[in-house]
Amino acid sequence: MAVAQLKRGEHHRTASGHPWVYRTEILGINGRYEPGDVVDVVDFRGRFLGKGYVNPASQITIRMLTRRDERVDESFLRRRLEAACEYRRRTLDSRKSYRLVFGEADFLPGLIVDKFEDCLVVQTLALGIDRWKGVIASILEELVRPAGIYERNDAPVRDLEGLERRTGFLAGSFDTRIVIGENGLRFVVDVENGQKTGHFLDQVENRRAIVGLASGRRVLDCFCYTGGFAVHAAAGGAREVEGIDVSEWAVGVARENARLNGVGDICRFVAGNAFDELRARERSGERYDMIVLDPPAFAKSRASLEDAVRGYKEINLRAIRLLNPGGILVSCSCSRHLTEDLFFAVVQDALLDSGRAGRVVEKRTQGRDHPYLVVAPEGYYLKCLILEID
DSSP: OOEEEEOTTOOHHHHHTOSEEEGGGEEEEESOOOTTOEEEEEOTTOOEEEEEEEOTTSSEEEEEEESSSOOOSHHHHHHHHHHHHHHHHHHSTTOSSEEEEEGGGGTOTTEEEEEETTEEEEEEOSHHHHTTHHHHHHHHHHHHOOSEEEEEEOOTHHHHTTOOOEEEEEEEOOOSEEEEEETTEEEEEETTTSSTTSSOGGGHHHHHHTGGGOTTOEEEEETOTTTHHHHHHHHTTOSEEEEEESOHHHHHHHHHHHHHTTOTTTEEEEESOHHHHHHHHHHTTOOEEEEEEOOOOSOSSGGGHHHHHHHHHHHHHHHHHHEEEEEEEEEEEOOTTSOHHHHHHHHHHHHHHHTOOEEEEEEEESOTTSOOOTTOGGGOOOEEEEEEEO
């Protein structure tokens, strides 16, 4: 087995359990290996730190699998997958749709497995884990007994790993348009054509949190995708709900989800740019009692953070201006490069510019099926701030 030695002073993160080893931290790799192989990782003195799979083409050159000197094989993967299943069994009660494996947080870097009722959707986003894809599918068939396993490996991040993009069935088959249960409601999930794996499971608990706040309110759901927040608000007794998304396809599914839950007469969805729609509503003097902002990640890298901050501030400022006194702002960010403190500061700046005050009703994050490691805050990406605006 090849051995990757870290530079002097560059071993502390890895020694503490962080799962990523960057190219700049590595002194050299001794021995023969192929990209995707498992290598030993040692510090500058040669002390063993763990094992991980290596890909010289990636800036994250080694993704750590274990801190123990153990064999990485099918039995190792089975233990990891069994542990992931057990964690969800203990923490998610009777939910049938959830994230079953969340990469580094489940000690399987680069692997995403989402469970939608009795169907699984898999992403292998790193070369090392992609090489085990067939074995992982076989183990999941044994552990979960799904109707089928669908591969959604069309994510751009695979390009950085030197992997081709692909989609299709790894095992079994099923109708790729699935109706799932969520918080007592039903939603259409298109695992073939939807974003990521088809549905944003990380917001399930946050969508439930707004139900009791929506009663009697006029609600605007920006970046609504397939209507998750909008339908929850309507089911919670909102008197009127508008949803905006740039995707005509998503808006069509949102309308279908509203009808599916008997709130089609309360919900109205339009296709459009949320920035433009917010400006237009401000100009026309519209007012709302609750506004949900759940945009895509504006900051996909540190280099784009400055522009992202401006974008987040603009949508929050315009939303605040549209709210009636006592209105509720539900503001989210899924950009991991935008820290919780920075996100809070952006919302504060928007409040200052609006000349209004806000008080925190609740600060929330990604659901418990999306845990993150204490030593790897990069896994903490979703912020959800619920404010009452004066």
